[in-house]
Amino acid sequence: MMECDEARDLLDAYADNALELAEAARLNRHLQGCAACRAELDAIRGLGHALRAQAPYHRAPDALRQRVRAALPQVAAAPLPARPARRGGRAGGWAVQAWANLGMAVVAACALALAAGLWLQRPTAQGLLAQQIVASHVRALLSGRPVDVISTDEHTVKPWFNGRLDYAPPVVDLAPQGFALLGGRVDYVDARRVAVLIYRAGGHPIDLYLFPTTDAAAAPQTRSDDGYALATWVAGGMRYWAITDAEPAVLKRFVRGSTAASP
Numbered sequence: 087m088m089e090c091d092e093a094r095d096l097l098d099a100y101a102d103n104a105l106e107l108a109e110a111a112r113l114n115r116h117l118q119g120c121a122a123c124r125a126e127l128d129a130i131r132g133l134g135h136a137l138r139a140q141a142p143y144h145r146a147p148d149a150l151r152q153r154v155r156a157a158l159p160q161v162a163a164a165p166l167p168a169r170p171a172r173r174g175g176r177a178g179g180w181a182v183q184a185w186a187n188l189g190m191a192v193v194a195a196c197a198l199a200l201a202a203g204l205w206l207q208r209p210t211a212q213g214l215l216a217q218q219i220v221a222s223h224v225r226a227l228l229s230g231r232p233v234d235v236i237s238t239d240e241h242t243v244k245p246w247f248n249g250r251l252d253y254a255p256p257v258v259d260l261a262p263q264g265f266a267l268l269g270g271r272v273d274y275v276d277a278r279r280v281a282v283l284i285y286r287a288g289g290h291p292i293d294l295y296l297f298p299t300t301d302a303a304a305a306p307q308t309r310s311d312d313g314y315a316l317a318t319w320v321a322g323g324m325r326y327w328a329i330t331d332a333e334p335a336v337l338k339r340f341v342r343g344s345t346a347a348s349p
C-alpha cells in the first residue's frame with residue numbers, strides 16, 4: 087500500500103503525466119482512497135493551469151521577476167538534497183517535505199507573478215503590487231509557516247510588530263463580524279517589510295497586508311481571478327490589501343467589516 091509521504095513525492099510527476107504506468111496505477115489507487123492527496127493534486131493542477139492560461143499573454147516585466155526572486159529565501163536556489171532511502175522509515179521525511187515545499191513555493195511564486203492577469207492587464211503600480219501580494223500570500227501558505235505570531239488577541243499581535251517594522255499597524259478585532267484573528271507575520275512586498283494580519287473565514291485564511299502610503303483615501307476595489315479574491319483600499323494613511331481563496335462574497339463582507347472597524 088502506498089502511503090501519503092510517497093504519494094506526495096509523486097504528485098508533481100503524476101500531474102505532468104510523467105510517471106511510469108505501474109507507478110501511476112499505484113498512485114491512482116492511493117488517490118481513490120485519500121481525499122487529502124486528491125486535494126493536493128487539484129492544487130498542483132490548478133497552479134499549472136493558471137500558469138499555462140496566463141503566462142503567454144501577461145509576461146511580468148523583468149524588474150518584477152527579479153524582485154520576486156530576490157524576495158524568495160536564498161536556500162530555495164540551492165540544489166535539493168538526495169532523497170533518503172524510503173525503507174528508512176519516517177526519519178528525514180519532514181526535511182524532505184520542507185525542501186519540496188520550498189521548491190513548490192518558488193514555482194508558485196513565479197507562476198503567479200507571471201500570471202499578471204489578476205488585477206490589471208497592463209503593468210500599472212497597483213497591478214504590480216497585486217502580483218506581489220498574490221505571490222507573497224501563496225509563498226507564505228506553501229512555506230508551512232503562514233503565521234509568525236499566533237494569537238487571537240489584537241493586544242498581543244500589535245506589540246509583536248514593535249521593532250520588526252518602521253510603523254505601527256492598526257490591528258482591529260473582527261471576531262464580532264465573524265472573522266477570527268489568527269495572528270500576524272512580517273512579509274516582504276514592494277521592496278519593504280510589511281505587516282500581514284491573518285484572519286480566518288470558515289476554513290480559509292484571509293491575509294490583510296497594511297502599510298503606510300501617501301496615496302489619498304480610496305474606497306475598496308475588489309477583484310477575483312484564478313481562485314483568489316483580492317481587495318485594496320486606502321484609509322487613515324494606510325494602504326490595505328486583503329487576499330483569500332474564500333468566495334469573493336466572503337472577502338467583500340470582510341472588507342466591509344474591516345473598513346467599518348478601522349480607525
Ligand SMILES: [Zn+2]
Nearest residue numbers: 090093120123
Ligand atoms: Zn494520501
